[in-house]
Amino acid sequence: MVLTNSSKKQNEPKISRLSAKLKRLRRYPTTLIGFSIVILFLLVAVLGPWIAPYKYTDQNLAMRLQPPSESHIFGTDQFGRDIFSRVLVGSRDVLVVAGSGTSLAIFFGMLVGLFSAYRGGLFDEIVMRIMDVILSIPPLLLAMVILFSLGPSRLNVIIVVGFLYIPMVARVVRSVVLELKTRQFVEAARLRGESSLYILFNEILPNVLPHLAVEASMRFSYSIFLVASLGFLGLGVQPPSPDWGLMVGDARTWFHQARWVLFFPAGAIALLVVGVGFMSDGLRRMLLPGGVSDV
Amino acid sequence: MAGYILKRLVFIFITLLLASIIIFSITQFLPGDVARIILGQFATDTAIENLREELGLNRALHIQYIDWAGNFVRGDWGNSLTSKLPVRPMVMARLSNSAMLAGMALLIYVPLGIILGVIAALKRDKWPDHLISGISMAFVGLPEFVSGLLLIAFLAIGLQWFPANSSINPDSTFLEALPFLILPAITVSLTGLGYIARMTRSGTIDVLRNDYVRAADLKGLPAWQVLIRHTLRNSLLPTVTVVAMGIGWLMGGLIVTETVYGYPGLGRLLVYAIQRQDLPLIQAGSMIIVAIYSFSNLAADILYGMLNPRIRVGK
Numbered sequence: 230m231v232l233t234n235s236s237k238k239q240n241e242p243k244i245s246r247l248s249a250k251l252k253r254l255r256r257y258p259t260t261l262i263g264f265s266i267v268i269l270f271l272l273v274a275v276l277g278p279w280i281a282p283y284k285y286t287d288q289n290l291a292m293r294l295q296p297p298s299e300s301h302i303f304g305t306d307q308f309g310r311d312i313f314s315r316v317l318v319g320s321r322d323v324l325v326v327a328g329s330g331t332s333l334a335i336f337f338g339m340l341v342g343l344f345s346a347y348r349g350g351l352f353d354e355i356v357m358r359i360m361d362v363i364l365s366i367p368p369l370l371l372a373m374v375i376l377f378s379l380g381p382s383r384l385n386v387i388i389v390v391g392f393l394y395i396p397m398v399a400r401v402v403r404s405v406v407l408e409l410k411t412r413q414f415v416e417a418a419r420l421r422g423e424s425s426l427y428i429l430f431n432e433i434l435p436n437v438l439p440h441l442a443v444e445a446s447m448r449f450s451y452s453i454f455l456v457a458s459l460g461f462l463g464l465g466v467q468p469p470s471p472d473w474g475l476m477v478g479d480a481r482t483w484f485h486q487a488r489w490v491l492f493f494p495a496g497a498i499a500l501l502v503v504g505v506g507f508m509s510d511g512l513r514r515m516l517l518p519g520g521v522s523d524v
Numbered sequence: 525m526a527g528y529i530l531k532r533l534v535f536i537f538i539t540l541l542l543a544s545i546i547i548f549s550i551t552q553f554l555p556g557d558v559a560r561i562i563l564g565q566f567a568t569d570t571a572i573e574n575l576r577e578e579l580g581l582n583r584a585l586h587i588q589y590i591d592w593a594g595n596f597v598r599g600d601w602g603n604s605l606t607s608k609l610p611v612r613p614m615v616m617a618r619l620s621n622s623a624m625l626a627g628m629a630l631l632i633y634v635p636l637g638i639i640l641g642v643i644a645a646l647k648r649d650k651w652p653d654h655l656i657s658g659i660s661m662a663f664v665g666l667p668e669f670v671s672g673l674l675l676i677a678f679l680a681i682g683l684q685w686f687p688a689n690s691s692i693n694p695d696s697t698f699l700e701a702l703p704f705l706i707l708p709a710i711t712v713s714l715t716g717l718g719y720i721a722r723m724t725r726s727g728t729i730d731v732l733r734n735d736y737v738r739a740a741d742l743k744g745l746p747a748w749q750v751l752i753r754h755t756l757r758n759s760l761l762p763t764v765t766v767v768a769m770g771i772g773w774l775m776g777g778l779i780v781t782e783t784v785y786g787y788p789g790l791g792r793l794l795v796y797a798i799q800r801q802d803l804p805l806i807q808a809g810s811m812i813i814v815a816i817y818s819f820s821n822l823a824a825d826i827l828y829g830m831l832n833p834r835i836r837v838g839k
Binding site for chain 1: 773
């Protein structure tokens with residue numbers, strides 16, 4: 230009884246802080262919209278293959294380029310495939326590819342940033358200059374050139390996205406760590422005789438996490454952008470995969486006579502990108518109040 | 525300042541050197557053999573061996589690199605593998621086309637972005653601000669091929685206001701190209717607009733908080749004078765940086781936009797070169813884009829330092 234009481238008391242400020250955050254959220258309707266869109270797409274990605282009325286590869290040449298109807302609510306494409314099913318299944322593709330790429334970039338970027346800032350000196354200087362060189366090549370260009378020599382495939386796209394965004398994540402993490410390093414709790418841990426690794430992962434890392442979460446959501450939206458663009462250029466995921474960028478690329482040939490071939494995959498990309506953008510902005514407001522875009 | 529610029533120039537030189545090594549070595553991992561790409565798959569082994577010898581492909585990689593880099597600096601960028609024409613005039617012609625498109629886009633999105641950003645700042649947290657912020661956030665993340673194709677579907681095919689295809693003669697003059705530039709320029713602008721509007725908004729809000737703005741307001745100056753003479757002069761500082769950086773960023777965005785519209789710029793040339801595995805074209809085109817990217821970032825930093833004497837970057 231006493232226990233529950235005291236834990237209740239401890240929880241109270243947390244709850245009021247949470248409700249304060251939620252109240253602030255209501256001032257920014259875009260954040261709510263963003264989170265709802267992202268959750269919707271996650272659900273579609275998980276359930277897509279079960280909801281889809283047809284298999285995404287099922288061709289029916291008698292039914293090619295049919296406008297939206299009861300049996301094909303998004304219409305059919307140039308092979309008579311059901312566009313609704315392809316868009317549904319494709320959501321898994323884009324989320325998995327962009328999501329894995331982002332996770333790779335966040336993980337390695339975090340390690341680079343942490344160690345570079347913590348070690349400092351020449352090591353830091355060299356590592357950051359290498360990052361600057363990677364940053365001095367436009368990401369899409371570098372992705373195109375790398376995929377051109379690795380060959381286009383889903384795994385290669387993930388690797389490329391993961392590699393390309395390491396420098397940006399590393400920069401953010403590094404600047405946060407540099408600031409944290411001078412704080413007293415880090416000094417205290419050092420005086421206690423804790424090891425560097427302990428200080429890095431137990432004292433510093435937890436304070437980097439909010440920045441990392443915001444960075445991850447931003448990188449995620451960039452990754453979707455990049456993955457879709459690569460698919461469109463024919464350098465990303467290959468047919469017959471229902472990749473949205475690829476579908477839009479194919480649609481270029483057909484949308485003069487059948488607009489729905491373009492509208493639905495393009496609309497799906499637009500909706501997801503907008504949703505992730507809104508979500509990322511909201512995350513920044515909640516986790517890093519007082520940041521640049523909060524003014 | 526001079527020391528700072530010098531330091532940055534040295535860094536750009538190192539960057540270009542490393543980038544050229546990266547680009548050169550990546551393109552060496554080609555799936556196919558260059559000689560086989562040129563001669564086609566039915567060529568005899570002796571013919572391929574002879575061509576490899578002739579092109580110097582049998583030499584050690586670092587020798588090939590030094591040779592390539594040396595020629596590149598001297599202005600000899602080799603011949604295209606597909607068209608057999610010299611690469612440099614081709615790249616330069618396409619570059620000027622891309623510059624026309626980029627210039628057109630800048631003319632659209634910079635003034636518009638600044639106006640929207642100022643409105644959002646003045647109506648902070650009211651509905652115009654939410655509307656402008658929401659729209660610019662939405663457009664910033666929209667891939668150019670999505671917005672481009674949707675614009676074609678509505679404005680070119682639907683309303684027939686603009687041509688749907690911009691695959692003009694690569695040697696067209698600006699006036700000839702103008703009608704074909706508008707839709708691609710709008711496409712590129714949608715992304716840039718959001719950045720400019722956001723930077724202007726936060727810059728303006730920061731400045732509006734200052735006492736000197738209050739003072740100007742309280743001494744009875746008309747609102748437009750307070751805004752233009754006392755606020756915007758300072759609040760547009762971060763915007764200037766974004767505009768300069770945007771020139772490099774535009775080069776990346778143009779790759780997709782030019783492909784969507786079939787516009788004969790450097791971006792489309794590069795996509796074409798990659799599809800045809802045309803090595804010299806890929807290498808030269810990439811190096812030019814990297815160089816523009818680096819120099820426009822430098823220009824952004826220098827401009828920022830010049831306009832804002834409080835911050836001398838790099839110290």
